[in-house]
Amino acid sequence: MKKQIPNLAGTIFLILLLAFPLVYSRGDYDYIMHIMITGFFYAILAASWSMLSGYAGQFSFGHMGFMAIGAYTTGLFCHYIYILPQPTELCSEMSFFGQYLVIVNPIGVTSTTLTQDCLRQALDAWDGSVEVTPMPVLLGVVLGTVMGGIAGFLVGMLVLRLRAAYLALFTLGFSEILKATISAEINITRGQAGLELPPLYPEGITLLGNYYGPTAKLPPYYTMLGLLLICLLILTWLARSKFGLFVRALREDQDAAAALGVNTIRYKVLVFTITCSMAAAAGAVQGHYVQIITPNMLFLLQMSLVVAMAVIGGIENFVAAAIGAIILQVVLELLRTSFVIGGVEVDMTIWRLVIFGMLLMITLRFFRNGLIAPVIAYFGRSDVAEETVAKRKVNVQETGS
Amino acid sequence: MIHLKVTNLHKRFGGNHVLRGVNFEVNGPELIGLIGPNGAGKTTLTNVLDGAVKPTSGTVYLGEERIDQLQPYQVARAGLGRTFQVTRSFRRMTVLENLYVPALAMGNLASSAEMKEKAMDVLEFLTIDHLRNEFAQALSGGQQKLLELGRLLMLNPDVVILDEPFAGVHPRLMEVIYSYIKRVNEAGSAIIIISHQMDSIFSLSKRLLVLNFGDLIADGPPDEVKNDPKVIEAYLGSDDEEDAA
Numbered sequence: 167m168k169k170q171i172p173n174l175a176g177t178i179f180l181i182l183l184l185a186f187p188l189v190y191s192r193g194d195y196d197y198i199m200h201i202m203i204t205g206f207f208y209a210i211l212a213a214s215w216s217m218l219s220g221y222a223g224q225f226s227f228g229h230m231g232f233m234a235i236g237a238y239t240t241g242l243f244c245h246y247i248y249i250l251p252q253p254t255e256l257c258s259e260m261s262f263f264g265q266y267l268v269i270v271n272p273i274g275v276t277s278t279t280l281t282q283d284c285l286r287q288a289l290d291a292w293d294g295s296v297e298v299t300p301m302p303v304l305l306g307v308v309l310g311t312v313m314g315g316i317a318g319f320l321v322g323m324l325v326l327r328l329r330a331a332y333l334a335l336f337t338l339g340f341s342e343i344l345k346a347t348i349s350a351e352i353n354i355t356r357g358q359a360g361l362e363l364p365p366l367y368p369e370g371i372t373l374l375g376n377y378y379g380p381t382a383k384l385p386p387y388y389t390m391l392g393l394l395l396i397c398l399l400i401l402t403w404l405a406r407s408k409f410g411l412f413v414r415a416l417r418e419d420q421d422a423a424a425a426l427g428v429n430t431i432r433y434k435v436l437v438f439t440i441t442c443s444m445a446a447a448a449g450a451v452q453g454h455y456v457q458i459i460t461p462n463m464l465f466l467l468q469m470s471l472v473v474a475m476a477v478i479g480g481i482e483n484f485v486a487a488a489i490g491a492i493i494l495q496v497v498l499e500l501l502r503t504s505f506v507i508g509g510v511e512v513d514m515t516i517w518r519l520v521i522f523g524m525l526l527m528i529t530l531r532f533f534r535n536g537l538i539a540p541v542i543a544y545f546g547r548s549d550v551a552e553e554t555v556a557k558r559k560v561n562v563q564e565t566g567s
Numbered sequence: 568m569i570h571l572k573v574t575n576l577h578k579r580f581g582g583n584h585v586l587r588g589v590n591f592e593v594n595g596p597e598l599i600g601l602i603g604p605n606g607a608g609k610t611t612l613t614n615v616l617d618g619a620v621k622p623t624s625g626t627v628y629l630g631e632e633r634i635d636q637l638q639p640y641q642v643a644r645a646g647l648g649r650t651f652q653v654t655r656s657f658r659r660m661t662v663l664e665n666l667y668v669p670a671l672a673m674g675n676l677a678s679s680a681e682m683k684e685k686a687m688d689v690l691e692f693l694t695i696d697h698l699r700n701e702f703a704q705a706l707s708g709g710q711q712k713l714l715e716l717g718r719l720l721m722l723n724p725d726v727v728i729l730d731e732p733f734a735g736v737h738p739r740l741m742e743v744i745y746s747y748i749k750r751v752n753e754a755g756s757a758i759i760i761i762s763h764q765m766d767s768i769f770s771l772s773k774r775l776l777v778l779n780f781g782d783l784i785a786d787g788p789p790d791e792v793k794n795d796p797k798v799i800e801a802y803l804g805s806d807d808e809e810d811a812a
């Protein structure tokens with residue numbers, strides 16, 4: 167029974183998350199929902215990073231880079247590619263199942279009243295008589311996920327011989343190069359001005375008979391929660407398979423694992439590919455949810471936040487890392503409310519980060535495997551010590567020694 | 568029929584010529600001791616044999632397969648397993664999980680039930696079955712040594728290299744290791760034991776290989792090797808050296 171407590175608690179937590187948008191009805195509904203959606207986003211990043219760094223021991227600082235690859239892939243895809251029933255004669259275009267696939271020319275950051283891209287020029291000429299079909303958001307998200315996986319595969323191949331600090335620095339370098347490239351390629355990515363994305367559900371969506379518009383919070387809430395659950399299910403399946411066993415062996419001792427027949431190269435590359443594609447999927451969905459992406463999402467502070475969330479939750483347990491991320495995201499937001507003590511205003515927008523930093527330091531000093539993972543382990547492994555002692559007693563009785 | 572053939576094996580680390588044309592063969596389930604003073608090249612030879620270090624020149628064949636250019640995991644799958652001088656258990660994995668790693672990597676067991684049954688058999692034989700669900704880091708040094716040996720039983724290689732299996736082990740656990748070596752050998756695997764514990768290695772081995780400064784200076788039955796002047800000189804030093812001192 168004691169062993170089932172984490173599963174029971176997890177199920178209750180999940181039911182609460184599923185029911186929350188339906189039962190919560192206060193005036194700050196949109197704000198709270200936004201916090202939760204962002205919490206799920208960070209939970210995917212923390213959980214996948216936990217698999218990469220906590221399970222497989224590949225301490226990467228490039229996770230936000232892969233997230234950005236997912237976001238920018240779908241962003242660029244939806245921003246530049248359209249389907250039209252007739253050619254514009256201005257854009258790059260090709261015949262596509264009786265229609266025309268149009269690739270809009272990049273014009274960078276400029277006023278649309280002065281410079282228009284080829285599609286806008288054509289639309290002006292047609293005076294609204296031609297219908298433009300944008301790319302499906304779902305296809306963009308899938309493409310973003312695949313691109314993140316491909317990038318993860320390539321980085322995984324490049325870091326095969328790197329360990330510990332060298333690996334961390336390499337991946338940090340990768341992320342910084344990506345940020346610089348996105349910032350520099352203003353013509354295509356719009357740099358710091360940001361790239362606008364269509365909403366997750368551009369036409370809105372009807373759920374259980376209720377229509378939700380493109381900016382409604384409930385559909386993205388369930389979308390991000392669904393993505394988180396899918397990621398956790400995949401990670402759980404992987405952790406319980408030989409993949410999980412091998413990547414943990416990789417973390418413990420790469421040479422010993424290889425000497426026992428484990429193809430360490432394959433599993434190192436695989437774990438990068440899988441976890442990076444998860445980060446990319448989260449980035450793609452988040453991009454469509456917030457509808458604008460900038461290179462600032464690649465700031466080192468953002469990566470540090472993901473690492474801290476995983477560390478506080480429990481780096482060697484991706485479920486704990488995910489729960490840690492959700493709780494921390496909520497707590498950090500709730501702590502924003504400033505208050506007055508004895509006439510002195512305490513600016514919590516700053517102090518909350520101090521509290522967060524202290525929590526991280528205390529966790530690292532006293533709880534090396536986080537605050538949640540040891541609780542799960544306490545219940546999950548509650549019978550191990552008793553079993554060891556009981557079996558030992560039997561052995562002693564049998565051998566008489 | 569097991570056949571390990573090492574031919575003219577050289578290994579240089581910069582200017583340090585660690586292995587100097589080592590030649591030997593293992594035919595069948597032999598029980599071989601590999602000895603030599605510190606710095607003789609024993610561990611380097613082991614690392615070259617298991618693929619962790621590539622030789623500068625020379626070849627290693629296991630049966631018909633050339634293994635000196637293979638990756639360590641390929642060498643393990645080809646049938647050569649090893650332990651390490653300093654025990655390298657997967658510390659934050661349970662004892663059973665430690666045993667599952669080679670079994671799953673080899674994929675030679677039909678089902679997970681069969682794998683668990685074999686793992687439990689191994690643990691019972693090594694007298695650490697009561698610790699099966701404990702993390703390896705909870706085990707004593709000697710028990711971790713047994714666990715490392717257990718992983719090799721799950722790997723079931725044709726050639727087993729045991730690097731210092733008796734170092735720092737309690738006499739009672741030593742008996743378990745002796746019976747382990749006999750069991751593995753009787754099951755048909757060739758065993759190469761590297762050790763500085765001469766009593767153990769002379770009593771167990773049927774053949775001794777002696778390395779000194781990268782040269783294989785002796786290869787033969789223990790009684791013969793014991794009295795070989797080159798071996799005595801390697802361990803005790805020559806009269807000339809004493810005179811010079």
